Amino acid sequence: MRGLPPPVVKITPREREILDALLSAASNRAIAERLGICEQSVKNRLTGLYKKLGVGNRVEMILVLLKTHP
Secondary structure (H helix, E strand, O other): OOOOOOOOOOOOHHHHHHHHHHHOOOOHHHHHHHHOOOHHHHHHHHHHHHHHHOOOOHHHHHHHHHHHOO
């Protein structure tokens, strides 16, 4: 189905904060400290983002983000 735009993925404000921190190469622990949440919450949000973006890990997610939002 060439020519169709990719589906729109809705990202919550908290997910956006996590993605921004991830793009600055922050670890899960650093992201948790920066946002005042526990590290497990960061992991849970990342897992949800992997599913939303159709990726298997943070490297793939960063590549998708850089490709779609240079």
